[in-house]
Amino acid sequence: MAMKECESRSRIVVGVDGSDASHAALRWAVDEASRRTSCVEVIHAWHVPSSEALAPAGICPDWELQARQVVAHAVERLPEHPGIVIQGRTVEGRPSEVLVAEAGDPDTILLVVGTRRRGSVARLMLGSTSQACVHHSLCPVVVVPADCRLLPGQ
Secondary structure, three states, rough: OOOOOOOOOEEEEEEEEOOOHHHHHHHHHHHHHHHOOOOOEEEEEEEEOOEEEEEEOOOOOHHHHHHHHHHHHHHOOOOOOEEEEEEEEEEOHHHHHHHHHOOOOOOEEEEEEOOOOOOOHHHOOOOOHHHHHHHOOOOOOEEOOOOOOOOOOO
């Protein structure tokens, strides 16, 4: 699926990290965008771990390239959604800070993130990124579990 420029006035921002939970969030966001005639902006935040910032050049992985691959893979896994504009990009920074900043854009109507549910007690808690988004976002936030079965055909 080709990524096109977001032409719609309203947008749904979805954070992806390559996990099943973020893919469930992306599927949910695309389905919701079709109802609202909004575009979807797929964002992967990345940063160089502090331990690698001090390593000699050429030894560390290309973090930005890996981030672009995460976005491309997430979009490629989507079923066809004719008429929905999907735009992907990477942003350097901590995921919670990047997504909260994106939620502050006046065109953003929803911020969608996934949450990994591990174990019976963990099912009751949000992860650090989803929790920060819920508490600090300027727009509504939808937290989608990895095992979400809200969409037909899943």
